[in-house]
Amino acid sequence: MDEVKKTASYKKLMVIPFLVLAFSLVWLFNMVYTDSINYSIDFRGGTEISIETQSSPDATALKSSLSEYDANVRTGRGATSWTILVDVPSGTNSTAVIDAVREAGYSFDNFSVQSIGASLGKSFLQQAVIALVFAFIAMAIVIFIVFRIPLPSFYVILCGFADLIEAFVFSQILGINLSLASFAALLLLLGYSVDTDIVLTTRLMKSEGSASHNLRQAVKTGMTMTLTAISTLSILFILSVSPVVSEISAILVIGLLFDIMNTWITNAGLLRWYLEKRGTA
Amino acid sequence: MKLGIFKDLRVVILLVCLAGSLIIISPNTNQAVIVKSVSSDSPFYDKLSAGETLDWMNERTIKTVEDVYSFSDFTGVMRFMHNGKLDLVDITVPGLGITVDKKPSSNIKWGMDIVGGTRVLMQPVGNVSDAVVQQIIGTLQTRINVYGLRETNFMAVKDVSGNNYIEIEMAGGTQQEIEDLLAKQGMFESKIPRVVELSNNSGLFWNRSIVRNGDAITIDGTKLGINDSIVIDGIKFEVYNVTASEVVMLGTVFTGTDIKSVCIQEQAGICTSRVVAQTGGYQFIFQVFVSQDGANRFAKLTKDLGVTVDPKTGEAYLNGKIILILDKKIITDLSISADLAGKPLTDPVIQGGREKKEDAISEKLKLQSILQSGALPVELNVIRIDQVSPTLGQGFLYSMAFAGVIGALAVSIIMFIRYRKPKIVIPVVFTSFSEVLMILGMASLIGWTIDLASLVGIIAVIGTGVDSQIMIVDELLMGSEAKIYTFKQRLKHAFFMIFGSAATVIAAMLPLMMIGIGVMRGFAITTTLGVLIGVFIARPAFSRIAEQIIERSTPSA
Numbered sequence: 001m002d003e004v005k006k007t008a009s010y011k012k013l014m015v016i017p018f019l020v021l022a023f024s025l026v027w028l029f030n031m032v033y034t035d036s037i038n039y040s041i042d043f044r045g046g047t048e049i050s051i052e053t054q055s056s057p058d059a060t061a062l063k064s065s066l067s068e069y070d071a072n073v074r075t076g077r078g079a080t081s082w083t084i085l086v087d088v089p090s091g092t093n094s095t096a097v098i099d100a101v102r103e104a105g106y107s108f109d110n111f112s113v114q115s116i117g118a119s120l121g122k123s124f125l126q127q128a129v130i131a132l133v134f135a136f137i138a139m140a141i142v143i144f145i146v147f148r149i150p151l152p153s154f155y156v157i158l159c160g161f162a163d164l165i166e167a168f169v170f171s172q173i174l175g176i177n178l179s180l181a182s183f184a185a186l187l188l189l190l191g192y193s194v195d196t197d198i199v200l201t202t203r204l205m206k207s208e209g210s211a212s213h214n215l216r217q218a219v220k221t222g223m224t225m226t227l228t229a230i231s232t233l234s235i236l237f238i239l240s241v242s243p244v245v246s247e248i249s250a251i252l253v254i255g256l257l258f259d260i261m262n263t264w265i266t267n268a269g270l271l272r273w274y275l276e277k278r279g280t281a
Numbered sequence: 282m283k284l285g286i287f288k289d290l291r292v293v294i295l296l297v298c299l300a301g302s303l304i305i306i307s308p309n310t311n312q313a314v315i316v317k318s319v320s321s322d323s324p325f326y327d328k329l330s331a332g333e334t335l336d337w338m339n340e341r342t343i344k345t346v347e348d349v350y351s352f353s354d355f356t357g358v359m360r361f362m363h364n365g366k367l368d369l370v371d372i373t374v375p376g377l378g379i380t381v382d383k384k385p386s387s388n389i390k391w392g393m394d395i396v397g398g399t400r401v402l403m404q405p406v407g408n409v410s411d412a413v414v415q416q417i418i419g420t421l422q423t424r425i426n427v428y429g430l431r432e433t434n435f436m437a438v439k440d441v442s443g444n445n446y447i448e449i450e451m452a453g454g455t456q457q458e459i460e461d462l463l464a465k466q467g468m469f470e471s472k473i474p475r476v477v478e479l480s481n482n483s484g485l486f487w488n489r490s491i492v493r494n495g496d497a498i499t500i501d502g503t504k505l506g507i508n509d510s511i512v513i514d515g516i517k518f519e520v521y522n523v524t525a526s527e528v529v530m531l532g533t534v535f536t537g538t539d540i541k542s543v544c545i546q547e548q549a550g551i552c553t554s555r556v557v558a559q560t561g562g563y564q565f566i567f568q569v570f571v572s573q574d575g576a577n578r579f580a581k582l583t584k585d586l587g588v589t590v591d592p593k594t595g596e597a598y599l600n601g602k603i604i605l606i607l608d609k610k611i612i613t614d615l616s617i618s619a620d621l622a623g624k625p626l627t628d629p630v631i632q633g634g635r636e637k638k639e640d641a642i643s644e645k646l647k648l649q650s651i652l653q654s655g656a657l658p659v660e661l662n663v664i665r666i667d668q669v670s671p672t673l674g675q676g677f678l679y680s681m682a683f684a685g686v687i688g689a690l691a692v693s694i695i696m697f698i699r700y701r702k703p704k705i706v707i708p709v710v711f712t713s714f715s716e717v718l719m720i721l722g723m724a725s726l727i728g729w730t731i732d733l734a735s736l737v738g739i740i741a742v743i744g745t746g747v748d749s750q751i752m753i754v755d756e757l758l759m760g761s762e763a764k765i766y767t768f769k770q771r772l773k774h775a776f777f778m779i780f781g782s783a784a785t786v787i788a789a790m791l792p793l794m795m796i797g798i799g800v801m802r803g804f805a806i807t808t809t810l811g812v813l814i815g816v817f818i819a820r821p822a823f824s825r826i827a828e829q830i831i832e833r834s835t836p837s838a
Contacts, residue, residue: 047666052673094456094668110673112394113456117664120402127441131792138788146781160785181734184793184801188741188808191789195748195782202778220699221755225748228695232688232747236740239684242677248737 014269017261021162024169031172038172040179043125045118047092050243051084051101052110062086065104069097076243083243090115128183135187136161139194146198152205155270156197159262163193166262167255176250185248189255192229196222196263204271211275219264230256286829295822298814299715302722306387312344313384316363317432318425323378324370329363331432334384336362349381380431382453388725392732392803395678397671398452401459402438403661405445411437412546412554414445416658419646421449424465424655426647427607431458441795447661456668463661467607469540469654472519472531473582473617474601479526486530487513496523516578532582534603537654539575541627544568545649545658553630556645562636565645568628569652576625584623605651612651674733681736688740689713692747700754704830709750712823713743719818720811734804741804742811745786746819749779753824757831768828775824783816 031037041048062084063073072087084106088097094113102108116124140157147153167189168178176182203218204211230253237249286292316333319325329335335343338361343349352359354375361368385391393400405417418435425433431454438446449459477486482493492499497506498520505511510519522529544552544567554567571579587600597619604614615631631648635641689710696706720739724731756775757768786808793805 052676094666110670110676111668112670112673113666113668115666117662120404120664123440123442127795130441131795134792135789138791139785142781142784142788146777146784180801181737184734184804187789187793188786188804191782191786192741192745194785195745198778198781198785199752202774202781206774206777217755217759221751224695224699224751224755228692228747228751229744231691231695232740232744235687235691236681236684239680239687240677241680242733244733245677245681245737 010265010269010272013265017162017266020166020258020261024162024166027169027173028165031169038175038177039121039125040177040182041087041090041114041116041121042180043121043128043178045116045121046090047088047094047097047113047115049086049088049094049097049101050112050114051086051098051106051108052081052241053084053106053108054081055106057082057084057106059084062101062104062106066097066100069100071097076246081241083241085243090117124180128180132183132187135190136164139190143194143198147201147205149205151274152201152271155267155274156194156201158270159197159259159267160190160194162262162266163255163259164190166258167251170254170258171251174250174254176247179244179247181244182247182251185251186255188248189252192252193255193259193262196226196259197267199225200263200267201271204268204275211272215268215272218268222263223260226256226260286826289822289825291821291825295715295818298719298722298818302718305722305725306389306718308387309384310386311384314343314346314349314381315384317380317382320378320427323376324372325377325379328368328370329361329379333363335381336365338362346381346383349377349379353377389721390725390728390730391674391678392730392735393450393452393667393674394669394733395674395731395736396452397669397674398450399454399456399459399669400448400450400665400667401456401663402665403447403449404664405447406660406662409445409659410546411445413658414447415642416545416646416649417447417661419643420650420653420655420657421462422643423647423650424462424467427467427610427612427655433462446664453671456666463657465655467655468609469535469537469651470533470606471535472533472604472606473579474521474604475518475530475532475582476601477528477530479528482525484528486528489513491528493523493525493528498523498528514581515574516581531604532578534579534582535571535575539572540652540654541570541572543570543649543652552628554645554649556638556641558638559634562634563638563641564632564634565641566630566632567645567649568630570628571626573625573627576627579621579629580623580625583617583621586617586622588619588622605648607651607655613648615648677733678736681740685717685740688743696751700758702830702834704834705754705827708823708826708830709747709754712750712819712826713746716742716746716811716815716819719814720807723810723814724807729806730803731807732803734801735807738804738807739811741786741808742815745782745812746815748782749775749815749820750823750827752778753820754827754831757824757827768832772824772828776820779816779820783812786812 057075059073059075063071066073066086069088069092074085076083076085084101086097086101094115098111139160143156144153147156164186168186171182172178199222200218203214207214233249233253237246237253240246240249314335316329316331316335318331319329335349337343338349338352339359341348356372356375359370359372361370405413414437418437421435431451433454434450436448438448440446451459477484477491479493484491486500489501497504499505500511503511505520507520507523510517517533518530520528521531544554547554552568556563556565583599588597589600590597599617599619599622602614602616605612621629633644635644693706693710696709697703700706717739720742721731753772753775756771759771790805790808794802
């Protein structure tokens with residue numbers, strides 16, 4: 001009786017992750033359709049000047065003092081200092097912009113400049129899409145080779161897919177631009193988030209004993225794995241002074257949070273369902 | 282039993298790799314200064330070379346870059362110790378003409394985004410071949426050598442569609458310095474020396490009488506001092522040296538406008554440019570096309586030069602080399618084959634030999650670029666610039682190291698809460714730390730540059746590493762609980778999952794190596810490298826250690 005109720009509840013629970021995935025897919029298609037994905041200069045071209053300063057920056061005031069450069073100003077807080085990110089069209093004299101920031105009352109020694117031509121950015125984006133497709137196919141092939149059983153393998157791949165899409169959509173909603181660094185983070189997430197799915201599938205498919213016992217063991221292992229990763233990456237996000245590092249760690253944390261849901265509700269649910277139907281649970 | 286673990290092959294391999302990595306990285310804490318570049322007009326030219334350590338100058342111990350530059354205004358005789366050798370140099374005009382840098386604290390090559398500097402990616406205009414790209418790099422390298430600019434790395438880059446790019450990286454350099462490098466174009470001249478023998482302070486030069494009066498000479502009533510010039514028979518002659526017995530005159534053969542073209546890429550039946558193996562090394566050959574006027578001057582200047590036979594090779598050369606000059610600096614000289622004497626050749630061939638193939642290639646590129654006045658064969662468009670101020674990169678490094686320590690602490694706490702056994706936590710932290718060391722050691726060994734992206738890759742590796750270790754510990758614990766399986770079977774189970782997850786990470790990273798002209802390659806390569814080191818070296822050793830610990834802490838086992 002108890003077992004039946006539990007069975008029913010885990011199936012109902014699976015509605016949540018599917019709704020999240022559906023929402024993310026709709027949002028993604030809308031972004032693609034309306035061409036509203038936020039790209040960093042890596043993909044759209046332009047010049048980005050990153051300045052590390054000790055005094056708290058005022059983005060609006062700085063934007064207006066840099067109005068002649070058509071600049072976009074963002075600010076961020078590091079552990080011990082602030083970061084000012086100034087985006088200007090490519091071809092702008094970066095030294096002049098840096099001088100203008102100094103004139104606006106900021107004193108600093110540390111800065112970095114990155115400038116990318118528009119056509120190069122465009123070709124980066126095309127390459128990135130191709131790389132993403134290849135990475136996904138390669139990951140899927142590896143999973144099929146590892147498990148050799150179509151449905152459970154497919155569930156793992158579905159989970160990786162959901163992690164990737166949800167991490168991307170929510171990072172966009174949270175205002176993280178798609179850059180080469182955040183793109184690399186998404187690819188890493190693809191390879192990294194399926195770790196817990198592999199633990200789950202291995203324990204449920206290859207271990208003796210009851211499915212619920214195996215599942216409990218898998219949750220213990222998997223959650224320890226995910227929690228250590230999330231805590232380390234959050235620390236990296238908080239302490240990092242580099243925008244590249246913050247972007248990568250932020251995306252991984254978002255992705256791993258979704259992975260908890262996708263692994264232990266979606267994948268675990270689908271796998272239990274599969275085992276029940278097969279009659280081994 | 283306790284020491285038995287150190288006899289296990291897997292543990293021994295890990296320890297040997299760790300020791301090896303430490304040796305390769307070879308951290309040093311000594312403050313020292315190394316030479317980065319020596320310009321061709323430096324008083325230290327030919328005495329000091331890039332890469333050497335400067336120990337002291339005029340008895341002053343050199344510890345910092347400032348110690349060296351404090352001698353910028355020095356004139357007179359300077360004693361200096363370099364790489365343990367004592368040398369003397371006479372500095373007549375102030376200026377050292379060398380650049381120096383702090384000796385790196387280890388063999389790890391840090392990327393531009395950590396040490397600071399500028400990196401520029403350029404695309405040649407139009408569809409250019411690999412040979413042209415090599416020529417551009419050769420020309421830029423020649424400029425660096427000739428003008429004694431900051432050490433710069435050039436790299437030919439190709440994207441997935443086969444487009445050629447050139448990446449220039451100046452560690453510690455600014456954007457302005459790279460722009461200067463790209464704008465630098467020299468004035469090319471080549472001259473052949475003519476020696477006039479004097480008897481009683483007079484002689485005959487080009488059928489004209491020449492009379493010596495101290496350092497000056499008089500030709501046909503025109504008085505000339507050292508470096509003064511006169512045009513005779515359509516050829517410009519410059520007084521180079523005057524002694525009691527002879528006068529050396531340099532006759533200009535070719536100027537930049539006389540060089541019509543230099544063959545960069547071999548085209549059958551059109552022009553020659555190649556490097557071929559020959560006995561004792563490699564020979565380079567390339568063709569130059571010169572104006573008829575230049576060819577005529579060459580014929581006039583060489584027609585009555587004497588001939589010397591090289592006793593070693595048996596080849597005959599004219600007594601008088603052709604000197605190549607860029608921006609009034611003598612760069613190099615070339616021997617002239619005896620059978621060319623007096624011939625107005627418009628398509629001469631330049632050839633030479635070197636022991637090593639790469640030396641032959643770089644010498645050929647150097648000569649080719651000088652002959653083109655150091656001009657670039659095609660226009661270059663700057664399409665990507667990265668500039669990082671030096672201290673900013675240092676800040677990145679420290680913040681990453683700090684985050685690493687705090688991260689390790691967080692992992693330890695979570696593992697302690699989960700397992701309540703410090704004995705398990707210690708090997709996990711140790712293994713992760715050893716993986717970092719091994720990745721850095723491997724990177725130093727293959728000369729891989731650790732940039733910011735690589736550091737993030739290392740963190741990703743530690744993440745997957747800790748994951749795998751948790752899998753091992755849990756499998757072993759489950760095994761000791763259930764007592765159905767042996768440790769060996771449980772480990773087999775764990776390694777199945779570990780290999781599976783390692784393979785998915787590598788699969789996702791491989792395509793990343795191809796894109797973005799290698800911008801994220803550091804990340805992809807470090808992650809892949811680290812995962813491999815983890816799976817094949819660190820994890821087997823860890824499983825052995827964990828097995829011991831769990832076996833002994835489980836009473837019945």
